[in-house]
Amino acid sequence: MNDRIVFEDVSKFYGEILGVNRINLSIPAGITSLVGPNGSGKTTLMNLMTGLVRPTRGRIQVLDYKTDDPENLFKILGYSTQFDAFPKGLTGFQFVYSYLRLAGRTSESAEQMAWRAIERVNLVDAARRNVAGYSKGMRQRIRLAQALAHDPKVVVLDEPLNGLDPLARSEMIALFRSTAAQGCYVIISSHILHEVDVISDQVILLSNGYVVAEGPIHNVRSEIQEHPTQILIRCSQPRELAAKMFEYPQTIEVSIHKDEGGLLLKTRDADRFYLTLNEMAVNGIDIESIAPADDDVLSVYEYLIGNEEAVR
Amino acid sequence: MKKTVKGIWWAQIKAVIRLEMKKTFFAKRGLWIYLVAALPVLLFIAYAIATSSQQNRSASVARQGVKRLAYQDLLAVKPGMTSEEVMAILGKPPITFHWTEDRPTQDGTNGSIRVNHEDFHYSDGQNDLFVGLANGKVESLNIRQGINLGQDSIMFAAVFQFFFLRLAVFFGCLGIFMNLFRGEILDRSLHFYFLAPMRREVLMAGKFLAGLLATCTIFGLSEVLQTIAFVWHFPPGVRDYYLYHNHGLEYAAIYLGVTLLACVGYGAFFLVAGMMFRNPILPAAAILIWEGINPFLPSVLRQFSVIYYLKSFCPVDIPASPGTPAVFALLISNSNPVPAATAILGILIVALIALYVSSVQVRRMEINYTTE
Numbered sequence: 001m002n003d004r005i006v007f008e009d010v011s012k013f014y015g016e017i018l019g020v021n022r023i024n025l026s027i028p029a030g031i032t033s034l035v036g037p038n039g040s041g042k043t044t045l046m047n048l049m050t051g052l053v054r055p056t057r058g059r060i061q062v063l064d065y066k067t068d069d070p071e072n073l074f075k076i077l078g079y080s081t082q083f084d085a086f087p088k089g090l091t092g093f094q095f096v097y098s099y100l101r102l103a104g105r106t107s108e109s110a111e112q113m114a115w116r117a118i119e120r121v122n123l124v125d126a127a128r129r130n131v132a133g134y135s136k137g138m139r140q141r142i143r144l145a146q147a148l149a150h151d152p153k154v155v156v157l158d159e160p161l162n163g164l165d166p167l168a169r170s171e172m173i174a175l176f177r178s179t180a181a182q183g184c185y186v187i188i189s190s191h192i193l194h195e196v197d198v199i200s201d202q203v204i205l206l207s208n209g210y211v212v213a214e215g216p217i218h219n220v221r222s223e224i225q226e227h228p229t230q231i232l233i234r235c236s237q238p239r240e241l242a243a244k245m246f247e248y249p250q251t252i253e254v255s256i257h258k259d260e261g262g263l264l265l266k267t268r269d270a271d272r273f274y275l276t277l278n279e280m281a282v283n284g285i286d287i288e289s290i291a292p293a294d295d296d297v298l299s300v301y302e303y304l305i306g307n308e309e310a311v312r
Numbered sequence: 313m314k315k316t317v318k319g320i321w322w323a324q325i326k327a328v329i330r331l332e333m334k335k336t337f338f339a340k341r342g343l344w345i346y347l348v349a350a351l352p353v354l355l356f357i358a359y360a361i362a363t364s365s366q367q368n369r370s371a372s373v374a375r376q377g378v379k380r381l382a383y384q385d386l387l388a389v390k391p392g393m394t395s396e397e398v399m400a401i402l403g404k405p406p407i408t409f410h411w412t413e414d415r416p417t418q419d420g421t422n423g424s425i426r427v428n429h430e431d432f433h434y435s436d437g438q439n440d441l442f443v444g445l446a447n448g449k450v451e452s453l454n455i456r457q458g459i460n461l462g463q464d465s466i467m468f469a470a471v472f473q474f475f476f477l478r479l480a481v482f483f484g485c486l487g488i489f490m491n492l493f494r495g496e497i498l499d500r501s502l503h504f505y506f507l508a509p510m511r512r513e514v515l516m517a518g519k520f521l522a523g524l525l526a527t528c529t530i531f532g533l534s535e536v537l538q539t540i541a542f543v544w545h546f547p548p549g550v551r552d553y554y555l556y557h558n559h560g561l562e563y564a565a566i567y568l569g570v571t572l573l574a575c576v577g578y579g580a581f582f583l584v585a586g587m588m589f590r591n592p593i594l595p596a597a598a599i600l601i602w603e604g605i606n607p608f609l610p611s612v613l614r615q616f617s618v619i620y621y622l623k624s625f626c627p628v629d630i631p632a633s634p635g636t637p638a639v640f641a642l643l644i645s646n647s648n649p650v651p652a653a654t655a656i657l658g659i660l661i662v663a664l665i666a667l668y669v670s671s672v673q674v675r676r677m678e679i680n681y682t683t684e
């Protein structure tokens with residue numbers, strides 16, 4: 001009996017292109033947000049979780065099920081994808097209804113469950129109309145209704161707030177909360193952190209296919225703020241600089257380059273470093289270049305939480 | 313417990329078929345399939361109309377005659393008879409035509425002799441006899457048969473083998489079965505099925521059956537209509553004779569059976585092809601060529617083909633007229649027909665192999681269309 005969604009060293013490559021790499025996760029019940037800029041691998045992670053794509057490496061388990069067992073997996077899982085195409089010619093009701101028929105429900109129970117789900121997403125009035133005529137927000141909701149229709153324990157929603165107006169957003173957020181309150185696993189993705197941070201029990205930050213931070217939202221926030229900065233320095237006396245930096249507890253790691261012409265420094269206090277560096281420069285150390293070694297991660301954080309909170 | 317699992321599978325298959333029917337039967341893209349299925353029907357209707365207007369003419373000629381004639385009577389006229397002898401057998405001709413000709417003399421001089429021609433047209437109501445007389449003697453005889461069952465069934469067989477089976481059913485199955493998965497990958501809606509708590513194999517079975525339902529209905533109906541159009545213009549006596557004493561009904565049933573088997577065989581082939589290839593042209597051409605060169609293959613390979621078995625069934629052999637290039641003769645010849653049971657089994661096994669490959673394929677399938 002497994003009560004988590006587990007990724008063990010999972011990688012997915014689309015041919016040469018990296019989707020996600022070396023993902024290790026263990027997701028408990030509650031609302032979990034996957035946050036990252038476009039192309040960071042959110043959809044890939046969700047498709048892996050639901051078996052729509054297979055991992056190139058690694059192992060995935062959703063509660064007690066393998067992802068290559070759709071017959072059982074989707075009994076407990078509902079997925080509202082980011083794919084915006086629908087089977088042709090269906091009304092909103094028929095879309096949800098036929099999904100339930102595919103699940104093997106009788107016509108009466110499918111009809112009843114479909115209407116209940118459509119009510120939950122507040123789309124009763126439009127349900128008899130063809131999906132082809134829906135607005136983006138309506139399509140978003142009918143997909144949500146389909147994902148929730150069979151009362152799944154795990155609900156995976158890819159950018160569910162995208163395309164919704166503020167009122168609809170707060171309705172949907174209330175829906176996520178009530179679903180999570182029933183003990184469900186609600187996984188939502190977003191490329192805007194502040195859109196989901198207040199409702200999330202945990203956040204997973206993705207960048208370029210890697211998980212860069214994970215955990216309860218306040219932990220992630222402080223992790224971002226305390227995130228060690230890596231700095232590459234080319235200078236004439238790297239050993240002296242290293243010795244000086246080791247006097248400060250915020251310094252985590254220093255490694256001198258083989259050619260004795262530079263060093264890599266990992267510190268939680270970049271300001272202190274720059275100050276020290278300035279002092280030493282005055283005292284005759286010859287500095288060739290300074291460059292942050294992990295610019296990518298920094299820029300992601302800036303993008304996600306806004307400049308005022310970013311490191312540096 | 314096992315029974316309920318199977319019950320759910322069956323319910324799911326039916327749900328898939330219901331969703332697929334719209335696409336297999338009513339897709340705008342698939343309109344041409346109805347056209348190719350209708351083409352041979354139209355051909356036989358046109359043929360029936362032409363033949364029956366000919367029949368009406370013959371009947372009216374027969375009515376105008378002074379004697380009621382039988383086919384035997386028409387055959388009794390021989391070259392060299394005088395016009396009196398002809399009229400003694402057949403009566404005064406209902407239609408006559410006179411003309412004269414100046415025939416050059418044979419002896420090399422520039423002179424000529426006048427020849428008086430008389431043409432008589434008789435009919436027994438179905439078959440026409442044209443008698444050409446020169447100076448009162450029968451010079452030419454020409455019988456036009458109203459209905460020639462032998463020739464007509466060869467025509468039917470040729471249309472069936474060369475147009476219907478090898479082209480219409482072949483490309484119809486291509487259009488429908490190849491699009492079962494490919495079509496939904498192209499319009500990016502396949503994930504809808506993949507999100508349901510359903511085995512992928514069950515989905516595949518449902519789609520295959522939906523394709524079978526459509527192709528069997530369309531082409532089975534076409535075959536039935538072709539047969540009706542084909543026998544429709546026969547006079548009632550001939551029709552009964554053809555249907556009940558000349559294997560007509562039996563052949564019709566066999567042709568229908570072959571059509572349905574072709575849908576199963578080609579359907580399974582194209583289902584796999586549609587999953588393995590993005591571009592339908594290449595596999596279609598490959599299968600067409602494979603089926604085309606079938607007669608030239610070693611017998612082991614020949615068995616992995618649909619047409620190999622179907623050809624064994626076709627009840628009417630198409631005679632290769634002398635002078636047919638050997639290549640074509642091989643195409644139509646039925647050198648080593650397999651027994652019916654073996655042929656049915658063969659097609660079913662070929663289809664099962666194809667379905668097995670596609671079930672492996674469907675389990676490995678990924679949604680690879682992107683979100684943007």
Ligand SMILES: Nc1ncnc2c1ncn2[C@@H]1O[C@H](COP(=O)(O)OP(=O)(O)O)[C@@H](O)[C@H]1O
Nearest residue numbers: 014017018019038039040041042043044680681
């Ligand atoms: N089907 C695909 N084929 C090739 N590359 C893909 C495919 N799907 C996603 N990718 C690539 O994988 C990376 C992650 O994409 P995706 O998971 O869609 O990110 P997100 O959902 O966060 O925007 C991107 O670089 C994207 O271009």
Ligand SMILES: [Mg+2]
Nearest residue numbers: 042043082683
């Ligand atoms: Mg995405």
